[in-house]
Amino acid sequence: DTGVSQNPRHKITKRGQNVTFRCDPISEHNRLYWYRQTLGQGPEFLTYFQNEAQLEKSRLLSDRFSAERPKGSFSTLEIQRTEQGDSAMYLCASSLEGGDSQPQHFGDGTRLSIL
Amino acid sequence: KQEVTQIPAALSVPEGENLVLNCSFTDSAIYNLQWFRQDPGKGLTSLLLIQSSQREQTSGRLNASLDKSSGRSTLYIAASQPGDSATYLCAGTQTGANNLFFGTGTRLTVIP
Numbered sequence: 022d023t024g025v026s027q028n029p030r031h032k033i034t035k036r037g038q039n040v041t042f043r044c045d046p047i048s049e050h051n052r053l054y055w056y057r058q059t060l061g062q063g064p065e066f067l068t069y070f071q072n073e074a075q076l077e078k079s080r081l082l083s084d085r086f087s088a089e090r091p092k093g094s095f096s097t098l099e100i101q102r103t104e105q106g107d108s109a110m111y112l113c114a115s116s117l118e119g120g121d122s123q124p125q126h127f128g129d130g131t132r133l134s135i136l
Numbered sequence: 137k138q139e140v141t142q143i144p145a146a147l148s149v150p151e152g153e154n155l156v157l158n159c160s161f162t163d164s165a166i167y168n169l170q171w172f173r174q175d176p177g178k179g180l181t182s183l184l185l186i187q188s189s190q191r192e193q194t195s196g197r198l199n200a201s202l203d204k205s206s207g208r209s210t211l212y213i214a215a216s217q218p219g220d221s222a223t224y225l226c227a228g229t230q231t232g233a234n235n236l237f238f239g240t241g242t243r244l245t246v247i248p
Binding site for chain 1: 177178180182185187199226233234237239240
């Protein structure tokens, strides 16, 4: 079990640039989640995939954000025209399907800093 | 919207003490609940999961309980160690949803 892997670990970019993050879930997990965590706060839900289907999106996911999970394996989260307020830790989690008995397992996140 | 409160926000204890962390939800219709720890600059490590039909879970020195009628959960840590120093987050799901609602965490420092 290699755990949830996220790349890059850190991303520094100028305001207005586009950024893309990648998440590789635990290999047999068919559910994948993206969360955003700002300093001193708990993570907030962004979006959720079951296999390749994006089933839920939070109102936090503005039209500048897009997430994909082609082939139901890894996922990417893209932010277009980045703004100062996008600075945060972006966390990915995965789980097995199985009602309430399957915990979500998190990666170490991608820390985004907007200059 | 579900709001999750964790009390205290920060806690400092001498090594060896037993301690209790608290978590409460504004909407008590919680389906399941997870407790996590987060080390600085890192992701979340799952500690315990209380399933919808359960009231508590134990793992080693950790015990978590959930009272659905009040929407409250506690995490009990026995015989605390310096390695327990971290931020502890509780998070729950609601029936029909898969995403976790998180509290803001309790930052624990165990002093050797």
